[in-house]
Amino acid sequence: MDTALLLLADSRLPAGGHAHSGGLEPAATAGAVRDLDTLADFLRGRLATAGLVAAGLAAASVSGDRAALDAEADARTPSPAQRRASRAQGRALLRAVRAAWPDPALDELTGAHHPVVLGAAVGIVGGTPEQAAAIAAYGSVNGPASAAVRLLGLDPLGVQRVLAGLAGRVDAVAAEASVTVRAGGLPAASAPALDLLAELHQRADLRLFES
Amino acid sequence: MGLDHSHDPHEPTPHRALRLGIGGPVGSGKTALTAALCRLLRDELNLAVVTNDIYTTEDADFLRRGAVLDDDRIEAVRTGCCPHTAIRDDISANLDAVESLEERHAPLDLVVIESGGDNLTATFSRGLADRQIFVLDVSGGDKVPRKGGPGVTTADLLVVNKTDLAPLVGADLDVMARDAERVRDGLPIAFTSLRERPDVPEVVDWVRGVVGARTPA
Numbered sequence: 001m002d003t004a005l006l007l008l009a010d011s012r013l014p015a016g017g018h019a020h021s022g023g024l025e026p027a028a029t030a031g032a033v034r035d036l037d038t039l040a041d042f043l044r045g046r047l048a049t050a051g052l053v054a055a056g057l058a059a060a061s062v063s064g065d066r067a068a069l070d071a072e073a074d075a076r077t078p079s080p081a082q083r084r085a086s087r088a089q090g091r092a093l094l095r096a097v098r099a100a101w102p103d104p105a106l107d108e109l110t111g112a113h114h115p116v117v118l119g120a121a122v123g124i125v126g127g128t129p130e131q132a133a134a135i136a137a138y139g140s141v142n143g144p145a146s147a148a149v150r151l152l153g154l155d156p157l158g159v160q161r162v163l164a165g166l167a168g169r170v171d172a173v174a175a176e177a178s179v180t181v182r183a184g185g186l187p188a189a190s191a192p193a194l195d196l197l198a199e200l201h202q203r204a205d206l207r208l209f210e211s
Numbered sequence: 212m213g214l215d216h217s218h219d220p221h222e223p224t225p226h227r228a229l230r231l232g233i234g235g236p237v238g239s240g241k242t243a244l245t246a247a248l249c250r251l252l253r254d255e256l257n258l259a260v261v262t263n264d265i266y267t268t269e270d271a272d273f274l275r276r277g278a279v280l281d282d283d284r285i286e287a288v289r290t291g292c293c294p295h296t297a298i299r300d301d302i303s304a305n306l307d308a309v310e311s312l313e314e315r316h317a318p319l320d321l322v323v324i325e326s327g328g329d330n331l332t333a334t335f336s337r338g339l340a341d342r343q344i345f346v347l348d349v350s351g352g353d354k355v356p357r358k359g360g361p362g363v364t365t366a367d368l369l370v371v372n373k374t375d376l377a378p379l380v381g382a383d384l385d386v387m388a389r390d391a392e393r394v395r396d397g398l399p400i401a402f403t404s405l406r407e408r409p410d411v412p413e414v415v416d417w418v419r420g421v422v423g424a425r426t427p428a
Contacts (some may be wrong), residue, residue, distance in 0.1 A: 012301075018297070018300075150292035209292075210304070
């Protein structure tokens with residue numbers, strides 16, 4: 001991987017990710033995530049559903065029709081709260097990418113979903129669909145894992161062990177997504193529980209994360 | 212930051228609102244000061260507020276009570292348990308909120324960005340705030356100015372609030388003033404008691420000054 005791609009994958013990229021838990025906060029509130037084991041379960045489920053879809057969209061957006069992909073992202077995101085969260089993160093990522101790698105191709109992406117912007121950014125810095133899928137799949141578990149450290153006070157070294165244990169699955173999901181996209185398809189896995197949690201989260205009296 | 216604004220790459224064009232950050236430890240009076248500024252300046256300035264980590268509905272009502280500002284002029288940002296990240300390392304959510312207010316209520320004179328309560332090392336990025344106020348309170352201990360930290364030493368205005376509590380908590384205001392002056396290298400300090408003087412003239416006049424210095428007559 002070249003350094004531009006590492007920058008895009010870095011959790012310190014100032015693209016607003018720190019305030020989004022990917023459903024981890026409402027899952028913790030519901031008691032579904034309490035410790036390292038339940039966190040690992042949550043991340044496996046998220047990776048196989050939201051992670052796979054995001055990886056597919058990012059891979060396709062490296063050189064694809066981004067307006068059409070944005071509509072495909074909407075079709076795969078039934079929860080209005082998740083749509084808003086994805087578009088908010090897309091806006092933040094677009095701001096960061098514009099600052100770092102200005103490019104006219106970014107102008108059509110105002111308001112686009114996060115994986116669509118991510119794929120476009122990977123394309124601009126010279127990356128491949130496989131690399132875009134890898135960054136999206138990795139981000140789908142890395143962000144919520146970091147939220148768990150902050151929200152639940154889980155041992156950061158233990159959480160790192162959980163992520164290391166998931167690495168093979170992350171690679172497999174990225175490969176599956178890019179193979180599907182190369183064959184002209186687009187993954188469409190769904191996670192009704194995550195959709196429901198995202199909507200409940202919006203109604204919670206106390207929220208520390210945007211999503 | 213108060214050091215040198217002449218080379219600030221983010222120095223705004225004269226038509227953009229002045230972005231004023233208000234930071235400081237939990238409970239020092241940031242929200243009370245924000246509410247006071249809104250109440251006292253809303254008739255002379257076109258203003259709006261971004262709040263960080265006002266995460267319960269009860270907290271949000273604090274600004275709405277007494278109709279300090281219309282709901283439409285208040286944007287709430289959540290920081291994912293990391294208040295300093297949202298004002299310093301990754302300012303994108305706050306920039307989004309500021310720009311959305313500027314679009315809806317153009318032309319704004321002033322946008323106040325109130326940080327979530329944090330520690331003495333938290334400061335606003337220059338990419339987010341043009342000027343910043345750091346709010347301490349007397350009951351946090353009179354040694355706080357001596358400890359310094361970026362907020363105390365470099366904020367454009369240091370506010371030491373709750374001076375009415377000084378005799379009750381055994382805080383020496385002279386010591387606080389002397390220590391703060393020593394670390395601030397000439398930058399202004401205001402001693403306030405929002406309870407005794409809800410019109411906080413020192414702070415309001417300072418804000419008028421920094422907004423006026425940017426707004427073409």
